[in-house]
Amino acid sequence: MPGRHSLRFDSADETLARAAWSRLAEPGDVKVASLLAEVGPTEALRALVTRDVDWMQRYLTRLPELDPPRDLRALASLGGRVLVPGDAEWPTGLNQLAAPPPCLWVRGPVELADLARRSVSVVGARASTAYGEHVAGELSSGLAGRGFAVVSGLAYGIDGTAHRAALGSGTSVAVVAGGVDRAYPRGHDALMAELVRSGAVVSEVPPGSAPTRSRFLQRNRLIAAMTSGTVVVEAAVRSGALSTARAAATLGRPVGAVPGPVTSSSSAGCHALVREGRAVLVTDAAEVADLVGRIGADAVDPPRGGAGPFDGLDDVTLRVVDALPVRTGRPLDRLCVASGLEPATVQVALGRLALLGLAERHAHGWRRVPAGRRPPA
Amino acid sequence: MPGRHSLRFDSADETLARAAWSRLAEPGDVKVASLLAEVGPTEALRALVTRDVDWMQRYLTRLPELDPPRDLRALASLGGRVLVPGDAEWPTGLNQLAAPPPCLWVRGPVELADLARRSVSVVGARASTAYGEHVAGELSSGLAGRGFAVVSGLAYGIDGTAHRAALGSGTSVAVVAGGVDRAYPRGHDALMAELVRSGAVVSEVPPGSAPTRSRFLQRNRLIAAMTSGTVVVEAAVRSGALSTARAAATLGRPVGAVPGPVTSSSSAGCHALVREGRAVLVTDAAEVADLVGRIGADAVDPPRGGAGPFDGLDDVTLRVVDALPVRTGRPLDRLCVASGLEPATVQVALGRLALLGLAERHAHGWRRVPAGRRPPA
Numbered sequence: 001m002p003g004r005h006s007l008r009f010d011s012a013d014e015t016l017a018r019a020a021w022s023r024l025a026e027p028g029d030v031k032v033a034s035l036l037a038e039v040g041p042t043e044a045l046r047a048l049v050t051r052d053v054d055w056m057q058r059y060l061t062r063l064p065e066l067d068p069p070r071d072l073r074a075l076a077s078l079g080g081r082v083l084v085p086g087d088a089e090w091p092t093g094l095n096q097l098a099a100p101p102p103c104l105w106v107r108g109p110v111e112l113a114d115l116a117r118r119s120v121s122v123v124g125a126r127a128s129t130a131y132g133e134h135v136a137g138e139l140s141s142g143l144a145g146r147g148f149a150v151v152s153g154l155a156y157g158i159d160g161t162a163h164r165a166a167l168g169s170g171t172s173v174a175v176v177a178g179g180v181d182r183a184y185p186r187g188h189d190a191l192m193a194e195l196v197r198s199g200a201v202v203s204e205v206p207p208g209s210a211p212t213r214s215r216f217l218q219r220n221r222l223i224a225a226m227t228s229g230t231v232v233v234e235a236a237v238r239s240g241a242l243s244t245a246r247a248a249a250t251l252g253r254p255v256g257a258v259p260g261p262v263t264s265s266s267s268a269g270c271h272a273l274v275r276e277g278r279a280v281l282v283t284d285a286a287e288v289a290d291l292v293g294r295i296g297a298d299a300v301d302p303p304r305g306g307a308g309p310f311d312g313l314d315d316v317t318l319r320v321v322d323a324l325p326v327r328t329g330r331p332l333d334r335l336c337v338a339s340g341l342e343p344a345t346v347q348v349a350l351g352r353l354a355l356l357g358l359a360e361r362h363a364h365g366w367r368r369v370p371a372g373r374r375p376p377a
Numbered sequence: 378m379p380g381r382h383s384l385r386f387d388s389a390d391e392t393l394a395r396a397a398w399s400r401l402a403e404p405g406d407v408k409v410a411s412l413l414a415e416v417g418p419t420e421a422l423r424a425l426v427t428r429d430v431d432w433m434q435r436y437l438t439r440l441p442e443l444d445p446p447r448d449l450r451a452l453a454s455l456g457g458r459v460l461v462p463g464d465a466e467w468p469t470g471l472n473q474l475a476a477p478p479p480c481l482w483v484r485g486p487v488e489l490a491d492l493a494r495r496s497v498s499v500v501g502a503r504a505s506t507a508y509g510e511h512v513a514g515e516l517s518s519g520l521a522g523r524g525f526a527v528v529s530g531l532a533y534g535i536d537g538t539a540h541r542a543a544l545g546s547g548t549s550v551a552v553v554a555g556g557v558d559r560a561y562p563r564g565h566d567a568l569m570a571e572l573v574r575s576g577a578v579v580s581e582v583p584p585g586s587a588p589t590r591s592r593f594l595q596r597n598r599l600i601a602a603m604t605s606g607t608v609v610v611e612a613a614v615r616s617g618a619l620s621t622a623r624a625a626a627t628l629g630r631p632v633g634a635v636p637g638p639v640t641s642s643s644s645a646g647c648h649a650l651v652r653e654g655r656a657v658l659v660t661d662a663a664e665v666a667d668l669v670g671r672i673g674a675d676a677v678d679p680p681r682g683g684a685g686p687f688d689g690l691d692d693v694t695l696r697v698v699d700a701l702p703v704r705t706g707r708p709l710d711r712l713c714v715a716s717g718l719e720p721a722t723v724q725v726a727l728g729r730l731a732l733l734g735l736a737e738r739h740a741h742g743w744r745r746v747p748a749g750r751r752p753p754a
Contacts, residue, residue: 131638131640134640135639135640249728249729249732250732252725252728252729253725254721254724254725254728255728258639259636259637259638259639259644259648259651259658260636260637260638260639261508261636261637261638262512262635262636262637262660262661263508263511263512267636268660271636271658271660274636274651274658275657275658275659275660275664275738276731277727277728277731277736277737277738277743278728278731278732279728280652280724281636281648281651281652281658282652283639283645283648283652284639287652291721291724293721310590315591318590318591319403319589319591321590322589322590322591322592323589333438336438336439337438337439337442338587339403340401340402340403340435340436340438340439341435341438342434342435342437342438343438345435
C-alpha cells in the first residue's frame with residue numbers, strides 16, 4: 001500500500017466526506033462514529049490519508065476504489081438523495097445510536113424526519129406462517145390507516161406483508177441492508193419500486209453495496225432508531241427480528257410482540273420477549289397505537305364481550321335468577337328454598353326482575369322470561 | 378313461619394352443625410362465614426333457631442328441610458367424607474378466603490392437604506378450540522408427570538381435557554359447583570367416576586345440591602385457594618375462568634396464561650390477563666412449574682452499602698424502581714399511581730429495568746429482581 005493517498009474528490013465537502021465514510025467503514029463502527037463526532041468527516045479523512053492514526057490502517061483497503069462523486073451520481077440518476085446530520089430531513093433519533101450512520105442514502109417521496117412523530121416498525125420472521133402474515137397485514141393496514149408510517153426491512157415473510165398492507169392504506173418505508181439501487185431479495189423488485197414511488201427506501205451503505213450478514217444486523221438498529229416503536233409479529237427464538245426489538249428497548253422505544261400458538265416455533269421468540277418483560281403483548285393495531293402513541297392520544301379500551309342480560313345484578317337477585325326455572329313456573333316458597341332467601345327478599349328480587357323484563361308470573365309461580373322476549377342488555 | 382324451630386339432630390356436634398350451615402347458607406356468604414369464625418357453628422345455629430339475630434331471618438327458609446345426618450349418610454354411602462377446619466386434611470389455603478366454606482364434601486383417595494404443596498389449577502373455556510385442548514392436555518400431563526396435582530372444574534372443554542390428561546400420568550382433583558353425588562355435566566359421568574377412583578371430587582355444598590350460576594362463580598375461589606397456582610389455557614374476555622385467575626391473584630398465588638392466535642376470541646381473555654400484568658405468559662409445563670414453584674423461594678433483600686445496582690439510573694426510572702415491590706408483583710396501573718407517571722412511561726422504564734436485570738414480571742405484575750439474582754452493580 002502506498003505511503004500517502006491522494007483523494008480524487010473535494011474532501012473538504014462534508015457530504016462527499018460522509019459519503020466516503022459510509023463506504024470505508026462498516027455499519028455500526030463505533031470508533032469511526034466517535035471520530036466523526038469529534039473531528040468531523042473531512043478532518044477524519046485527512047487523518048486517514050496522512051496515516052497519522054495507527055488504528056485507522058484497516059480503512060485504507062477500500063481507499064483506492066473510493067469515489068463518492070460517482071456514488072452520488074448513481075443515486076441522483078435514480079432520483080435519490082443523500083441525507084447528513086443537520087439536514088432538516090435527518091431522523092434525529094439516529095443520533096441516539098452508539099454509531100449513527102455517516103449519512104443516509106434515500107429514494108422515495110416520504111420525509112424521513114416525519115417518521116419520528118408517528119411510525120411503527122413491524123418486523124418478523126422470513127419463515128412466516130399464514131397466521132403471521134395475516135396478523136402482519138391486519139396490524140400494518142390498521143396502523144397505516146391511523147396515520148402511522150409502517151417501517152420494515154423488505155425481507156420475505158412478515159416484512160413484505162407489512163409493507164404491502166401499509167401501502168394499501170397509507171405510508172411505508174423500507175430500511176435495507178444493501179444499496180438502494182436494487183432490491184434484495186430480487187423477488188421484491190416490484191415491491192421496492194412501489195416503495196420508491198410512494199414511500200421510501202433507505203440505506204446507510206452506498207448504491208452497489210451488497211447486503212451482508214453483519215449489515216442486516218446493523219440495519220435493524222436503524223429501523224429501531226428511526227421509528228417511535230417496534231412490533232414483532234412472528235419470530236423464532238433466534239430470529240434477527242429480535243435484534244430490532246433489543247435495539248428499540250435499548251433506545252427506550254416501546255416494543256410490542258404478537259402472541260401466537262405455543263405450538264408454533266415461529267411465535268416462540270415473541271413469547272420469550274413478553275415473558276422476559278422486554279415487550280408488551282399486543283393483539284391488534286389499536287393496542288399497538290396505544291403502546292406507541294403519545295400520551296394516550298390513541299388510548300384503547302380493554303376488549304369486552306357483549307354484556308349479558310343478567311350482568312350488573314346484585315348477588316341476591318342473581319340467586320333468585322338461578323332459582324327461577326326456564327319453562328314452568330315455580331311457587332314462591334320453593335323459590336325461597338332454592339335460593340336460600342326469605343320470602344320478602346325473594347319478592348323484592350322478583351319485582352326487580354319483572355321490571356327489567358327478566359322474570360314473569362307463569363302457571364302457579366314464577367319463571368324466567370324466555371330469551372327471545374328479553375329486552376336487549 | 379313458626380316462632381321457634383327445633384332441630385332434628387345434635388346441633389352441638391360441630392361436624393353436623395357445619396354440614397347444616399353448608400346447606401343453609403350459599404357459598405361465599407361472608408356474614409355467615411364471619412359468624413362461624415366468631416362464635417362457632419353450633420352457637421350460630423342456636424342464634425338462628427332462637428331468632429335472636431335479625432339479619433338471620435333469611436336462613437330460616439331452608440330450616441324445615443334441614444337434615445345434616447341424612448346428608449352425611451348420603452355421602453358415606455358413596456364412600457365420601459366431610460372435612461372441617463382443623464382436620465389434618467383440611468386445605469389451610471381456604472382459611473385465606475373472605476368466606477371459607479363451612480365444610481368440604483369429598484370423594485376420592487387424594488389427600489387434599491397435600492395440594493397446597495404441589496398443585497396447579499388448569500382452567501379455561503367450555504367453548505374450547507382444538508388448539509386449546511391440545512395445549513391443556515400437554516400442560517396437564519407435563520405437570521402431573523412432574524408431581525403436580527392438576528385441579529380443575531369438571532366442565533366440558535379445557536377442564537375435562539386437563540383432568541383426563543393429568544389422570545394419564547398423575548393425580549387430578551375436581552372442585553364442583555353442585556353436590557359430589559352426581560356429575561355435572563352428565564356427559565362427564567365416567568370422568569367423575571375415574572376422579573373418584575384415583576383422584577378426588579370436592580364440593581362445598583351437600584349431596585343433591587344443584588350447580589347454580591352463583592355456585593359456579595364461588596367454586597372458582599376454592600380452586601384458586603386450594604392450589605399453589607393457576608393457569609388459564611383458553612378464555613374469552615368474559616369467561617368464568619378469569620374469575621379463578623382473579624381469585625388466585627387476590628390470594629397472592631401466581632397466575633399464568635397461555636397465549637394463542639390473536640384471531641381466536643377463545644384466547645382474548647388470556648391475552649388481556651398478560652397485557653394487564655395480571656398473569657405471566659406461559660407456553661409449556663416447565664414454565665408453569667417454574668412459575669408455581671417459585672413460591673416462598675424468594676431471597677430477602679440484604680441491606681446495601683456502597684455502589685448500588687440502581688445508581689446511575691435517570692430520575693424517571695428511579696421513580697419506577699421506588700414503586701416496585703420486593704416480593705410480590707404489582708400491576709401496571711398500581712405502579713402508575715405509585716410513581717405518579719403515565720402507563721407508557723412506566724412501561725418504557727420497566728423495559729429498561731428488565732434489560733438491566735433489575736425488574737421482572739412476577740405473579741400479577743412487576744417486582745424488583747431479588748438481590749441474589751441481580752447482576753453485579
